[in-house]
Amino acid sequence: MTMPMTPAALAILQQHLMTALNTAPQETRRLFHGRGRCWPGLEQVTVDWLQGVLLVALFKPVSDDELQALQALLLALSQTTAWQQSGAHSLLLQQRYLPESPTQWLLGEPMEHWDIHEHGLHYRLDLGRKQNTGLFLDMRYGRQWVQAQSAGKRVLNLFAYTCGFSVAALAGGAQQVVNLDMAKAALSRGRDNHRLNQHELSQVVFLGHDLFKSWGKVAKYGPYDLIIIDPPSFQRGSFVLSKDYPKVLRRLPDLLSDNGLVLACSNEPEIGPGYLIQAMGQEAPSLQFSERLSNPPEFPDSQPDSALKALVFRQG
Template sequence: MERLETAMADVGPDACRIFHGRGGVDEAWKHVVIDWYRPALLVTLYADRENSADWLTQLQTMAEQHEKIECLLVQRRYQAGAPVERIFGEAPEQATESGLSYQLSLEKNQNHGFFPDMKPGRDWLRERAAGKRVLNLFAYTCALSVAAVQGGAQQVVNLDQSSRSLAVGRENHRLNFPPERCRSVRYLAHDLFKSWGRLKRLAPFDLVVLDPPSHQPGSFVAVKDYPRLLRRLPEVLAEKAEVLACLNAPELDDTFLTELFAEHLPQAKFSGILPQPTGYEEAEAGRRLKRLVYRLEG
């Protein structure tokens, strides 16, 4: 409770992680993460432990008395369907980050529509997007696209198999920009490898984001499909294009991506790793969410 009180003292309007047990820094709490979506705390449990009821009761008491907290939710990812229990209050329908708003569905889905851990990627895009053509692969709800538009992108193409996710992405753009700016954004609800010809017709792109699922049969399996993707990527890249390559797979360390690029896209040179956002401390740095930057040369 003391650690949570300290973390809550510093939170503002932006969505963020305030407790990252999954990082393994504290073995006893590896099954717990807590996120802030103003004005709600979302507790996510990845295992059932004997003492959970006790500390959740303490957390509820603290939350009910805290001036910033108006809602408390608990998601049990270890149960079928990852159900979310609303302890008190009304769940917010939007998240905020860097002055932008994003649709949330905290009580409906295992994934809530917005991932705070990709803030470094959104910051990176915003800083580089001015006048650029951006390709956002595995776009989900297009949060990265919103950041690119805010940064002045000339055009953004979002591709994802889920038309439902892209519909939320459209709404995210409408939340933040007037219609004339939204017209520079396209949404393709297609399978990536079956739609490569269409991407080639829309190319070249100056900035490309790769943020695929790590293991989603029928869509993308990293160990099999990341090499395929990198081999084809030069077909849609502009001269000196930059690529942000991401992967959320704790079982694979950073060398998984660096070795793939060296073998399958050697003309792209490693530029660096984006920093971890505040609150995501990891016991093993190589197991964190990967955010590697490459630049095309030659």
């Protein structure tokens, strides 16, 4: 249940942001994660630091008065010494609960794209045009894990989106990465991301297909030493987690090399890590659960099983 965004709640948000901007991160980071339900009245608010751009998102409706109070807080923040010293120049407010997720530029010149870096790697973000920027910040440790695991490996990146895992894998020395996603525009941005990192595109395959109609194409490039599964929780017409995840898991033993690794992810709050472990045991019993990756500390959650799940399994 979302509490009202009271003046007291907004004061807490203001203090968090002032503290964060006083020591602004060198890389892209979430500055405030209300969705973890640790601060009553701020459950619908997130704030991301995109290296000079502050992106504030509202995930549930608020009253007109609450919205105006939030805007006033943010504009006042932009007048502080902390803001100026942080190097911030743009301020965006996105209403994710509305159709098309409209974004208002409270400060700064509107721009379609903005390049950022994370863990030494570069990514191009969309600002103000789409629901998501193109990089999910809570998967920061997942990308680092993939980079550390990829040397010399053949990697399959399912539901690749803008190919963040692919960039990390190639940076880690992967022999080849195969990216599959139905959204060809997202894969095109994935190419941009690889180019930003001066990667050799001959080592990267982009398959703009429906996975469930394309197992033959996927298998052609295998077997794989590392498979990443990071599907949307629910995407109308393409993926329903509870129904479709098992269909993916049962294909894994035939796609994996001996001792191959799988990173299976879920961001569905209603489904805990036990679901993936149980489903893997049923659909692909040759794969053994190894570990759950930690989530970054900037994503606190009062119910950890509702937060991002990134689980490692090993074949054999």
